[in-house]
Amino acid sequence: MSNVRISNGSPTLERMEARQSEYPKPSACRNLFGPVHREELSRDLMKHRQDMEEACQRKWNFDFTNHMPLAGRFEWQAVEKGSSPEFYFRPPRPPKVACRSAPHESLDVNGNCPTVIVVGFQGNSEDAHFVDQKTDVSENHTDLAEQCTGQRKRPATDDSSPQPKRANTTEEEVSEEPPSASSVEQTPKKSSPRRRQT
Amino acid sequence: MEHQLLCCEVETIRRAYLDTNLLNDRVLQTMLKAEETCSPSVSYFKCVQKEILPYMRKIVATWMLEVCEEQKCEEEVFPLAMNYLDRFLSFEPLKKSRLQLLGATCMFVASKMKETIPLTAEKLCIYTDNSIRPDELLQMELFLVNKLKWNLAAMTPHDFIEHFLTKMPVAEDTKQIIRKHAQTFVALCATDVKFISNPPSMIAAGSVVAAVQGLHLGNNHTFLSYQCLTHFLSQVIKCDPDCLRACQEQIESLLESSLRQAQQHNISSETKTVEDEADLSCTPTDVRDVNI
Known part of the structure; x- marks a missing residue:
């Protein structure tokens, strides 16, 4: 069974072996160059972001903030709702719970702005429509909690040794485990395959 | 038996097999050409940076390696992150106090590029002894990838x-x-x-x-x-x-x-x-x- 998994070229075979905990060791947690000036940093980063947005607006002659086309070399045109790939309509992955503390709610944990995706635009036409990606983010919250606290890969063997085989465990049984801290830690990878189906 | 197989795969990290079709001369020639487009400037300490000195790169690199090791990252993550760091510093003067933020961000992006389960922003912030916050890391990420022109699949x-x-x-x-x-x-x-x-x-x-x-x-x-x-x-x-x-x-x-x-x-x-x-x-x- 074990030969299913790793290509023979994988360099990291040895690293499956027991190693120190996956949680940050205090010695590795260090501030290297002194305190960061928070306000200044946030100001500078905001400035960079504005510059980027302006550059994009110029490049595509499109006002991304107000979702309006501007005059320029590109001619923006609306498309029928069903005619573009499903990908553009699918709601985004909900933001991770642990990141709620971040004051910039405009970024999710992957650095994506929850912007409105413009599917198309056509003059004053009624059927010009935008898909607001901000809607519906509540689904699968538990999965996300799992993801946030989720284990890194290559679990140390001391974690996994007591239950190396899941052969007789059905998927349902696994997912019905209460979302206690320990089960969250042990089944983080369940979440990704399941989430993909949604 | 089929069921066992499935469980096994879910339990472990999935990695792609080395595709022997990609280990040929044509691909190698392309890689040799491509590596030039993702190379940092050699003289950025002299020409671009005012505060950052070579010894500081060593400090941040040593820390990054330690984090990658401890988090059992794929081997490629660290060299790729260093490629991002050097390329960013080749264009953009940076304050010394933000070098660790840049290093963490480079690991964040490199890990996403190379790993099945990437490092999280929260974890990386803990490694900076919470001297940076996840939202700062995410803003920096946007800045970094933009400076790198989204050219993230650099050769290692x-x-x-x-x-x-x-x-x-x-x-x-x-x-x-x-x-x-x-x-x-x-x-x-x-x-x-x-x-x-x-x-x-x-x-x-x-x-x-x-x-x-x-x-x-x-x-x-x-x-x-x-x-x-x-x-x-x-x-x-x-x-x-x-x-x-x-x-x-x-x-x-x-x-x-x-x-x-x-x-x-x-x-x-x-x-x-x-x-x-x-x-x-x-x-x-x-x-x-x-x-x-």
Whole structure:
């Protein structure tokens, strides 16, 4: 069974072996160059972001903030709702719970702005429509909690040794485990395959 | 049985098989061309940066390596993150106090590029002793990828090592040892400023030669003899054999000085970082065996 998994070229075979905990060791947690000036940093980063947005607006002659086309070399045109790939309509992955503390709610944990995706635009036409990606983010919250606290890969063997085989465990049984801290830690990878189906 | 198979796959990390169709000469030639487009400027300390000095790169690199090691990242994550860091610093003057933020962000992006389960922003912030916050990291990420023009699939020496090993008429278990040691050298090189000027293919070739030399594999294997191997690899990457030898010697002396430092500062507080550096790949004894 074990030969299913790793290509023979994988360099990291040895690293499956027991190693120190996956949680940050205090010695590795260090501030290297002194305190960061928070306000200044946030100001500078905001400035960079504005510059980027302006550059994009110029490049595509499109006002991304107000979702309006501007005059320029590109001619923006609306498309029928069903005619573009499903990908553009699918709601985004909900933001991770642990990141709620971040004051910039405009970024999710992957650095994506929850912007409105413009599917198309056509003059004053009624059927010009935008898909607001901000809607519906509540689904699968538990999965996300799992993801946030989720284990890194290559679990140390001391974690996994007591239950190396899941052969007789059905998927349902696994997912019905209460979302206690320990089960969250042990089944983080369940979440990704399941989430993909949604 | 089918069920067992499924469970097994879910339990472990999925990795793609090495696709032998991609380990051919056409791909290698393309890689040799492509590596030039993702190379940092050699002189950014002089020409671009005002506050950042070479020794600071070493500090942040050592820390990044430690984090990658502790988080068991794929081997490629660290060299790729260093490529991002050097490229960013080649364009953009940065305050010293933000260098660690940049380093964390580079790991964040490199990990997403190379790993099935990437490092999270929260975890990386913990590693900075919470001197930065996740939202700052995410804003920085946007800035970084924009500065890199979203050109994130840079070549790493690891990509080349696989090509070299495929071409070498050597037993599979020997290849595995060479690979492991060469990868250790690659990580070591990524921490050192002197190697910024070397393209990944050169680092890869130099590391393979240094590994074979250090393991004394050339003694009873004609192909792996020093002359033969340097000649072969310099032809593969189309460089002068002398350049390759120079690179390999530089790698060996870097290893030597890292080990010496590790021994000298055995008790001082600095030991930790230096030793960890020699510890790359958690094969300290092997590394020592290589040269001493």
